[in-house]
Amino acid sequence: MSTSTGQRLAGHGLAVVLPARWEGRLYRRTVGAVAPLATGRAMPNAAGRTATNATGWAGEVSHPILHLANFALPAVRGDYGTGAVERMAPEHIFVALLEFGPDCLGTALYAPAGLPRLQAGQFNPNGLQRRVAGQAGFQHFFTEANRPFCLYVVIGSHQQAVPLTRQVNQILDRIEVGR
Protein backbone atom coordinates (compact mmCIF):
# COMPACT_ATOMS: atom_id res chain seq x y z
CA MET A 1 0.00 0.00 0.00
CA SER A 2 2.31 2.70 -1.20
CA THR A 3 -0.12 4.96 -2.94
CA SER A 4 -2.22 7.63 -1.39
CA THR A 5 -5.42 6.48 -3.03
CA GLY A 6 -7.66 3.49 -3.00
CA GLN A 7 -7.28 2.37 0.61
CA ARG A 8 -10.24 0.22 1.53
CA LEU A 9 -11.52 0.29 5.07
CA ALA A 10 -13.96 -2.52 5.84
CA GLY A 11 -15.53 -4.13 8.87
CA HIS A 12 -18.70 -4.39 10.93
CA GLY A 13 -20.77 -4.55 7.75
CA LEU A 14 -19.47 -1.22 6.48
CA ALA A 15 -16.85 -0.49 3.84
CA VAL A 16 -15.39 2.53 2.14
CA VAL A 17 -12.70 3.07 -0.46
CA LEU A 18 -10.83 6.13 0.68
CA PRO A 19 -9.86 8.80 -1.84
CA ALA A 20 -6.47 10.48 -1.65
CA ARG A 21 -5.88 12.44 1.55
CA TRP A 22 -8.82 10.82 3.34
CA GLU A 23 -8.34 8.55 6.28
CA GLY A 24 -10.80 6.66 8.42
CA ARG A 25 -11.48 4.71 11.58
CA LEU A 26 -14.11 2.03 11.94
CA TYR A 27 -14.98 0.75 15.38
CA ARG A 28 -17.52 -0.34 17.91
CA ARG A 29 -17.29 1.51 21.17
CA THR A 30 -16.44 -0.87 23.97
CA VAL A 31 -19.05 -0.73 26.70
CA GLY A 32 -19.13 -2.29 30.13
CA ALA A 33 -15.78 -4.04 29.63
CA VAL A 34 -12.23 -3.28 28.67
CA ALA A 35 -11.26 -2.95 25.05
CA PRO A 36 -11.28 -6.16 23.01
CA LEU A 37 -7.54 -6.06 22.55
CA ALA A 38 -6.82 -5.62 26.23
CA THR A 39 -6.35 -8.34 28.83
CA GLY A 40 -9.65 -8.19 30.60
CA ARG A 41 -8.77 -5.97 33.50
CA ALA A 42 -7.96 -2.34 33.52
CA MET A 43 -4.36 -1.60 34.35
CA PRO A 44 -2.55 1.68 34.74
CA ASN A 45 -0.17 2.48 31.93
CA ALA A 46 3.17 4.20 32.09
CA ALA A 47 1.42 7.51 32.40
CA GLY A 48 -0.55 6.27 35.36
CA ARG A 49 -3.72 6.20 33.34
CA THR A 50 -6.10 3.31 33.19
CA ALA A 51 -5.74 1.27 30.05
CA THR A 52 -9.38 0.70 29.47
CA ASN A 53 -11.64 2.20 26.89
CA ALA A 54 -14.82 1.13 28.61
CA THR A 55 -17.61 3.66 28.42
CA GLY A 56 -21.36 3.58 28.58
CA TRP A 57 -23.38 1.56 31.03
CA ALA A 58 -23.62 -2.10 31.92
CA GLY A 59 -25.73 -3.98 29.42
CA GLU A 60 -25.41 -1.34 26.74
CA VAL A 61 -24.91 -2.73 23.26
CA SER A 62 -22.63 -0.71 21.02
CA HIS A 63 -22.92 -0.45 17.27
CA PRO A 64 -20.49 0.29 14.46
CA ILE A 65 -19.22 3.82 13.96
CA LEU A 66 -17.33 5.02 10.92
CA HIS A 67 -15.24 8.19 11.04
CA LEU A 68 -13.86 9.68 7.84
CA ALA A 69 -11.80 12.83 7.49
CA ASN A 70 -9.57 14.60 5.01
CA PHE A 71 -7.20 15.52 7.82
CA ALA A 72 -5.27 13.60 10.46
CA LEU A 73 -7.72 12.04 12.88
CA PRO A 74 -6.54 12.15 16.50
CA ALA A 75 -6.38 8.99 18.57
CA VAL A 76 -9.00 10.13 21.04
CA ARG A 77 -12.31 11.23 19.55
CA GLY A 78 -15.91 11.32 20.60
CA ASP A 79 -18.43 9.43 18.50
CA TYR A 80 -19.57 12.73 16.99
CA GLY A 81 -16.04 13.95 16.42
CA THR A 82 -15.28 15.79 19.63
CA GLY A 83 -11.51 16.11 19.79
CA ALA A 84 -11.23 16.01 15.99
CA VAL A 85 -13.46 18.84 14.79
CA GLU A 86 -11.55 21.34 16.93
CA ARG A 87 -8.48 20.63 14.77
CA MET A 88 -10.23 21.27 11.48
CA ALA A 89 -8.99 23.90 9.04
CA PRO A 90 -11.47 25.60 6.67
CA GLU A 91 -10.83 23.05 3.91
CA HIS A 92 -11.41 20.05 6.16
CA ILE A 93 -14.36 17.68 6.41
CA PHE A 94 -15.37 15.24 9.12
CA VAL A 95 -17.96 12.54 8.44
CA ALA A 96 -19.42 10.23 11.10
CA LEU A 97 -21.75 7.38 10.27
CA LEU A 98 -23.24 5.87 13.40
CA GLU A 99 -25.43 2.80 13.49
CA PHE A 100 -28.21 2.48 16.03
CA GLY A 101 -29.98 -0.54 17.50
CA PRO A 102 -32.66 -2.53 15.70
CA ASP A 103 -35.25 -1.10 18.11
CA CYS A 104 -35.00 2.11 16.10
CA LEU A 105 -36.13 0.40 12.90
CA GLY A 106 -39.50 1.54 11.69
CA THR A 107 -39.61 4.62 13.88
CA ALA A 108 -40.45 7.96 12.29
CA LEU A 109 -36.98 9.40 12.89
CA TYR A 110 -35.31 6.69 10.84
CA ALA A 111 -38.01 6.53 8.16
CA PRO A 112 -35.95 8.18 5.36
CA ALA A 113 -34.48 5.50 3.15
CA GLY A 114 -30.89 5.39 2.01
CA LEU A 115 -27.65 7.20 2.66
CA PRO A 116 -28.37 10.75 1.54
CA ARG A 117 -26.42 13.01 -0.80
CA LEU A 118 -26.16 16.54 0.47
CA GLN A 119 -26.62 20.03 -0.82
CA ALA A 120 -24.60 23.02 0.35
CA GLY A 121 -27.69 24.73 1.72
CA GLN A 122 -28.27 21.89 4.18
CA PHE A 123 -25.21 22.81 6.22
CA ASN A 124 -25.87 25.04 9.17
CA PRO A 125 -23.66 26.45 11.95
CA ASN A 126 -26.48 25.48 14.32
CA GLY A 127 -26.28 21.92 13.07
CA LEU A 128 -23.10 21.31 15.03
CA GLN A 129 -22.96 19.25 18.18
CA ARG A 130 -20.95 22.09 19.66
CA ARG A 131 -20.61 25.32 17.77
CA VAL A 132 -17.13 26.07 16.40
CA ALA A 133 -16.50 29.39 14.66
CA GLY A 134 -16.69 29.11 10.88
CA GLN A 135 -17.84 25.49 10.81
CA ALA A 136 -21.20 24.13 9.77
CA GLY A 137 -22.84 20.78 10.36
CA PHE A 138 -25.50 18.47 9.06
CA GLN A 139 -27.26 15.58 10.75
CA HIS A 140 -29.64 13.11 9.19
CA PHE A 141 -31.24 9.89 10.39
CA PHE A 142 -32.09 7.19 7.90
CA THR A 143 -32.32 3.45 7.26
CA GLU A 144 -30.06 1.66 4.81
CA ALA A 145 -29.98 -2.09 4.22
CA ASN A 146 -32.44 -2.49 7.10
CA ARG A 147 -29.97 -0.86 9.46
CA PRO A 148 -30.77 2.45 11.21
CA PHE A 149 -28.06 5.09 10.93
CA CYS A 150 -27.23 8.67 11.76
CA LEU A 151 -25.05 10.63 9.36
CA TYR A 152 -23.25 13.58 10.92
CA VAL A 153 -21.05 15.78 8.75
CA VAL A 154 -18.98 18.81 9.74
CA ILE A 155 -17.37 21.13 7.19
CA GLY A 156 -14.54 23.43 8.19
CA SER A 157 -15.94 26.49 6.49
CA HIS A 158 -19.59 27.40 6.01
CA GLN A 159 -18.48 29.93 3.40
CA GLN A 160 -16.94 27.14 1.30
CA ALA A 161 -19.98 24.92 1.62
CA VAL A 162 -20.39 24.39 -2.14
CA PRO A 163 -16.99 22.84 -2.94
CA LEU A 164 -16.86 21.02 0.40
CA THR A 165 -20.30 19.51 -0.16
CA ARG A 166 -19.07 18.18 -3.49
CA GLN A 167 -16.29 16.36 -1.64
CA VAL A 168 -18.73 15.11 0.99
CA ASN A 169 -20.92 13.56 -1.69
CA GLN A 170 -17.88 11.97 -3.34
CA ILE A 171 -16.98 10.19 -0.11
CA LEU A 172 -20.61 9.23 0.55
CA ASP A 173 -20.68 7.62 -2.90
CA ARG A 174 -17.90 5.31 -1.75
CA ILE A 175 -19.58 4.01 1.40
CA GLU A 176 -21.06 0.52 1.21
CA VAL A 177 -23.53 -0.74 3.79
CA GLY A 178 -23.91 -4.49 4.02
CA ARG A 179 -26.93 -6.35 5.33
Next chain:
Amino acid sequence: MTALVVIETVILAVLCVLVAGLLRGYAAVLRRLHELDGGALPATADAPPPFRTAPAVVEPAQRIEGRDEWAEAHDIEGITLRGEIASVRTVGVEHDTVLAFLSSSCEGCAGFWHELAEDWGVPDGSRLVVVARGSEQESPSVLSQLCPPQVDLVMSSQAWTDYAVPGSPYLVVTDGRTGRVKGEGSGSSFSQVGGLIRQSIEDGKHPALARKPDADRRRERDIDRILLGAGIGPNDPSLYGPSEEEHR
Protein backbone atom coordinates in the same frame (compact mmCIF):
# COMPACT_ATOMS: atom_id res chain seq x y z
CA MET B 1 -13.22 56.90 -56.56
CA THR B 2 -13.56 53.27 -57.62
CA ALA B 3 -9.84 53.10 -58.33
CA LEU B 4 -9.08 54.43 -54.84
CA VAL B 5 -11.25 51.76 -53.22
CA VAL B 6 -9.56 49.06 -55.31
CA ILE B 7 -6.08 50.31 -54.31
CA GLU B 8 -7.05 50.43 -50.60
CA THR B 9 -8.45 46.89 -50.83
CA VAL B 10 -5.26 45.62 -52.41
CA ILE B 11 -3.12 47.34 -49.74
CA LEU B 12 -5.34 45.86 -47.01
CA ALA B 13 -5.00 42.39 -48.52
CA VAL B 14 -1.21 42.71 -48.69
CA LEU B 15 -1.11 43.86 -45.04
CA CYS B 16 -3.26 40.89 -44.03
CA VAL B 17 -0.84 38.51 -45.75
CA LEU B 18 2.10 40.16 -43.98
CA VAL B 19 0.42 39.97 -40.55
CA ALA B 20 -0.50 36.30 -41.10
CA GLY B 21 3.08 35.55 -42.05
CA LEU B 22 4.41 37.30 -38.93
CA LEU B 23 1.98 35.43 -36.68
CA ARG B 24 2.94 32.13 -38.26
CA GLY B 25 6.64 32.83 -37.75
CA TYR B 26 5.98 33.85 -34.12
CA ALA B 27 4.03 30.61 -33.55
CA ALA B 28 6.91 28.57 -34.98
CA VAL B 29 9.37 30.31 -32.60
CA LEU B 30 7.10 29.65 -29.60
CA ARG B 31 6.66 26.00 -30.61
CA ARG B 32 10.40 25.57 -30.95
CA LEU B 33 11.04 27.18 -27.55
CA HIS B 34 8.40 24.92 -26.02
CA GLU B 35 10.13 21.87 -27.48
CA LEU B 36 13.51 23.01 -26.18
CA ASP B 37 11.96 23.32 -22.73
CA GLY B 38 10.77 19.72 -22.89
CA GLY B 39 7.17 20.77 -23.27
CA ALA B 40 6.61 18.64 -26.33
CA LEU B 41 6.66 15.51 -24.22
CA PRO B 42 3.47 14.23 -22.64
CA ALA B 43 4.98 14.78 -19.21
CA THR B 44 3.19 15.63 -16.04
CA ALA B 45 3.45 19.18 -14.78
CA ASP B 46 5.90 18.11 -12.11
CA ALA B 47 8.13 16.02 -14.32
CA PRO B 48 11.46 17.51 -15.30
CA PRO B 49 12.48 17.67 -18.96
CA PRO B 50 14.50 14.69 -20.14
CA PHE B 51 18.19 14.65 -19.32
CA ARG B 52 20.36 15.32 -22.36
CA THR B 53 24.04 15.86 -22.77
CA ALA B 54 25.57 18.48 -25.00
CA PRO B 55 26.64 17.41 -28.50
CA ALA B 56 29.93 15.44 -28.46
CA VAL B 57 29.52 14.64 -24.73
CA VAL B 58 29.06 10.93 -24.07
CA GLU B 59 25.78 10.17 -22.33
CA PRO B 60 26.35 8.52 -18.94
CA ALA B 61 25.41 4.90 -18.59
CA GLN B 62 23.69 5.49 -15.28
CA ARG B 63 19.97 6.02 -15.58
CA ILE B 64 18.42 9.04 -13.95
CA GLU B 65 15.35 7.11 -12.88
CA GLY B 66 15.30 5.00 -9.74
CA ARG B 67 15.89 7.56 -7.06
CA ASP B 68 16.48 5.08 -4.30
CA GLU B 69 18.07 7.63 -2.00
CA TRP B 70 14.56 8.64 -0.93
CA ALA B 71 12.51 5.56 -0.28
CA GLU B 72 8.81 5.61 -0.97
CA ALA B 73 6.52 6.26 1.99
CA HIS B 74 3.49 4.07 2.66
CA ASP B 75 0.09 4.71 4.15
CA ILE B 76 -0.63 2.59 7.20
CA GLU B 77 -3.52 0.25 7.79
CA GLY B 78 -4.00 -1.63 11.01
CA ILE B 79 -5.83 -1.91 14.31
CA THR B 80 -5.61 0.55 17.17
CA LEU B 81 -5.58 -0.43 20.83
CA ARG B 82 -9.24 0.56 20.97
CA GLY B 83 -10.01 -2.07 18.39
CA GLU B 84 -10.52 0.47 15.62
CA ILE B 85 -9.84 -0.55 12.05
CA ALA B 86 -7.62 2.35 11.09
CA SER B 87 -6.26 3.94 7.97
CA VAL B 88 -3.53 6.51 8.50
CA ARG B 89 -2.32 8.66 5.62
CA THR B 90 1.35 9.48 5.31
CA VAL B 91 1.33 10.07 1.55
CA GLY B 92 -0.35 12.96 -0.23
CA VAL B 93 -0.94 14.98 2.93
CA GLU B 94 0.29 18.41 3.98
CA HIS B 95 2.06 17.30 7.15
CA ASP B 96 5.12 15.21 7.90
CA THR B 97 4.63 12.03 9.89
CA VAL B 98 6.98 10.69 12.55
CA LEU B 99 6.51 6.93 12.61
CA ALA B 100 7.88 5.33 15.77
CA PHE B 101 8.20 1.59 15.29
CA LEU B 102 8.17 0.31 18.85
CA SER B 103 7.60 -2.99 20.58
CA SER B 104 6.32 -3.87 24.02
CA SER B 105 9.15 -6.32 24.60
CA CYS B 106 12.24 -4.49 23.38
CA GLU B 107 14.45 -3.04 26.08
CA GLY B 108 15.64 -0.25 23.81
CA CYS B 109 12.08 1.03 23.50
CA ALA B 110 11.75 1.83 27.21
CA GLY B 111 13.05 5.37 26.80
CA PHE B 112 10.55 6.05 24.03
CA TRP B 113 7.58 4.70 26.00
CA HIS B 114 8.65 6.71 29.02
CA GLU B 115 8.79 9.95 27.05
CA LEU B 116 5.46 9.25 25.37
CA ALA B 117 3.93 9.00 28.83
CA GLU B 118 5.50 12.34 29.65
CA ASP B 119 3.85 13.94 26.63
CA TRP B 120 6.86 14.26 24.34
CA GLY B 121 6.18 17.19 22.05
CA VAL B 122 6.11 16.22 18.42
CA PRO B 123 7.60 18.94 16.16
CA ASP B 124 5.12 21.52 14.89
CA GLY B 125 3.41 20.64 11.65
CA SER B 126 4.03 16.95 12.04
CA ARG B 127 2.11 14.00 13.36
CA LEU B 128 3.34 11.19 15.59
CA VAL B 129 2.11 7.65 15.00
CA VAL B 130 3.44 4.71 17.00
CA VAL B 131 3.46 1.55 14.92
CA ALA B 132 3.61 -1.82 16.65
CA ARG B 133 3.47 -5.20 15.01
CA GLY B 134 0.09 -6.91 14.64
CA SER B 135 -1.52 -8.74 17.54
CA GLU B 136 -0.16 -12.05 16.21
CA GLN B 137 3.34 -10.88 17.18
CA GLU B 138 2.67 -8.29 19.82
CA SER B 139 1.01 -8.05 23.20
CA PRO B 140 -1.87 -5.57 23.03
CA SER B 141 -2.39 -5.65 26.77
CA VAL B 142 1.19 -4.66 27.49
CA LEU B 143 1.02 -2.01 24.78
CA SER B 144 -2.09 -0.65 26.49
CA GLN B 145 -0.10 -0.25 29.67
CA LEU B 146 2.81 1.41 27.90
CA CYS B 147 1.08 3.73 25.47
CA PRO B 148 -0.87 6.75 26.72
CA PRO B 149 -4.41 6.85 25.30
CA GLN B 150 -3.89 10.15 23.53
CA VAL B 151 -1.06 8.73 21.45
CA ASP B 152 -2.05 7.21 18.14
CA LEU B 153 -0.85 3.61 18.09
CA VAL B 154 -1.58 1.38 15.11
CA MET B 155 -0.75 -2.32 15.13
CA SER B 156 0.35 -3.25 11.63
CA SER B 157 2.91 -5.89 10.71
CA GLN B 158 2.42 -4.80 7.09
CA ALA B 159 3.79 -1.36 7.90
CA TRP B 160 6.94 -2.93 9.34
CA THR B 161 7.36 -4.81 6.09
CA ASP B 162 6.54 -1.79 3.91
CA TYR B 163 9.17 0.35 5.63
CA ALA B 164 11.67 -2.53 5.88
CA VAL B 165 12.09 -1.88 9.60
CA PRO B 166 15.23 -3.70 10.75
CA GLY B 167 14.20 -3.82 14.41
CA SER B 168 12.83 -1.74 17.23
CA PRO B 169 13.12 0.99 18.22
CA TYR B 170 13.19 2.57 14.78
CA LEU B 171 11.98 5.97 13.63
CA VAL B 172 10.97 7.04 10.16
CA VAL B 173 10.04 10.58 9.13
CA THR B 174 7.90 10.80 6.01
CA ASP B 175 7.27 13.86 3.87
CA GLY B 176 3.54 13.97 3.18
CA ARG B 177 3.87 16.25 0.15
CA THR B 178 6.42 14.21 -1.75
CA GLY B 179 5.36 10.82 -0.40
CA ARG B 180 8.97 10.01 0.40
CA VAL B 181 10.93 9.05 3.48
CA LYS B 182 13.03 12.02 4.54
CA GLY B 183 14.88 10.44 7.44
CA GLU B 184 15.11 7.23 9.42
CA GLY B 185 17.19 5.61 12.11
CA SER B 186 17.29 4.39 15.66
CA GLY B 187 18.15 5.84 19.05
CA SER B 188 17.47 5.47 22.73
CA SER B 189 14.73 8.06 23.24
CA PHE B 190 12.71 10.71 21.49
CA SER B 191 14.78 13.48 23.06
CA GLN B 192 17.93 11.90 21.70
CA VAL B 193 16.63 11.73 18.14
CA GLY B 194 14.23 14.66 18.50
CA GLY B 195 16.82 17.18 17.38
CA LEU B 196 17.42 15.30 14.16
CA ILE B 197 13.68 14.90 13.56
CA ARG B 198 13.09 18.61 14.11
CA GLN B 199 15.96 19.51 11.82
CA SER B 200 14.60 17.22 9.15
CA ILE B 201 11.12 18.71 9.42
CA GLU B 202 12.29 22.31 9.71
CA ASP B 203 14.59 21.90 6.70
CA GLY B 204 11.61 20.90 4.63
CA LYS B 205 9.76 24.06 5.63
CA HIS B 206 12.71 26.41 5.17
CA PRO B 207 11.98 29.07 2.53
CA ALA B 208 15.34 28.49 0.85
CA LEU B 209 14.25 24.95 0.08
CA ALA B 210 10.52 25.46 -0.15
CA ARG B 211 10.74 28.03 -2.96
CA LYS B 212 12.56 25.71 -5.27
CA PRO B 213 10.24 23.40 -7.18
CA ASP B 214 10.62 19.69 -6.46
CA ALA B 215 11.43 19.04 -10.12
CA ASP B 216 14.40 21.43 -9.97
CA ARG B 217 15.75 19.86 -6.80
CA ARG B 218 15.41 16.37 -8.24
CA ARG B 219 17.15 17.42 -11.42
CA GLU B 220 20.03 19.01 -9.49
CA ARG B 221 20.37 15.89 -7.35
CA ASP B 222 20.44 13.67 -10.42
CA ILE B 223 23.05 15.77 -12.18
CA ASP B 224 25.22 15.96 -9.02
CA ARG B 225 25.08 12.20 -8.65
CA ILE B 226 25.99 11.56 -12.26
CA LEU B 227 28.87 14.03 -12.13
CA LEU B 228 30.19 12.50 -8.91
CA GLY B 229 29.82 9.04 -10.45
CA ALA B 230 31.99 10.22 -13.32
CA GLY B 231 34.60 11.48 -10.87
CA ILE B 232 33.73 15.12 -11.35
CA GLY B 233 33.44 16.86 -8.00
CA PRO B 234 32.77 20.45 -6.96
CA ASN B 235 35.18 22.98 -8.54
CA ASP B 236 36.46 20.41 -11.03
CA PRO B 237 38.19 22.39 -13.84
CA SER B 238 36.19 20.53 -16.47
CA LEU B 239 33.06 22.20 -15.12
CA TYR B 240 34.29 25.56 -16.30
CA GLY B 241 34.95 26.73 -19.80
CA PRO B 242 38.36 27.99 -20.88
CA SER B 243 39.23 31.37 -19.44
CA GLU B 244 39.48 34.45 -21.63
CA GLU B 245 43.29 34.33 -21.42
CA GLU B 246 43.33 30.76 -22.72
CA HIS B 247 41.09 31.88 -25.53
CA ARG B 248 43.61 34.45 -26.50
